[in-house]
Amino acid sequence: MQSRTLSVVSLLSKSGKERLRLNRNQKLTLFCLCLVNFTSYLSYSVIAPFYPQEAARKGMREAVSGFVFSVYALTMMIFSPIFGKLVPILGTRFIFFNGIFFAGASNILFGLLDMAESTLTFTLLSFLVRIFEALGASAFSTASYAIVLNLYPQHISTV
Numbered sequence: 001m002q003s004r005t006l007s008v009v010s011l012l013s014k015s016g017k018e019r020l021r022l023n024r025n026q027k028l029t030l031f032c033l034c035l036v037n038f039t040s041y042l043s044y045s046v047i048a049p050f051y052p053q054e055a056a057r058k059g060m061r062e063a064v065s066g067f068v069f070s071v072y073a074l075t076m077m078i079f080s081p082i083f084g085k086l087v088p089i090l091g092t093r094f095i096f097f098n099g100i101f102f103a104g105a106s107n108i109l110f111g112l113l114d115m116a117e118s119t120l121t122f123t124l125l126s127f128l129v130r131i132f133e134a135l136g137a138s139a140f141s142t143a144s145y146a147i148v149l150n151l152y153p154q155h156i157s158t159v
Helices: 008-012 024-045 051-057 062-090 092-111 119-151
Strands: none
Touching (some): 024 092, 051 062, 062 092, 062 119, 092 119
């Protein structure tokens, strides 16, 4: 008796044996998009061991410190659909590269937060920088999905 299990490849191809063939440009683009997204999420999470201690030293309560982490995800949730609407208007390259620049500059500024003198200044700048970082990340993340869809129109479900 033959198995009737369906796979993604069998659904996309008539013979079930067709493989996704990528040219050099497609491979390089996919690699760069993966690298950018990986480093973005790396910079998002690398502060977890350091920031709570620094925030406590500056006088910030633990709950507020947790909100600094949460505001990143909240901002991405709100602005990703907005950037999705802006991609056809402004273009994927514009949104992608400006998002990378915005997120990168915000990461550098986040590293300089220890220079803030008062607790209030440190708290406000922490929220502001994390919101700007999330804006940049949601911009290039949304644009990278559009780039993948344009680069692999025949293989949307497998890439």
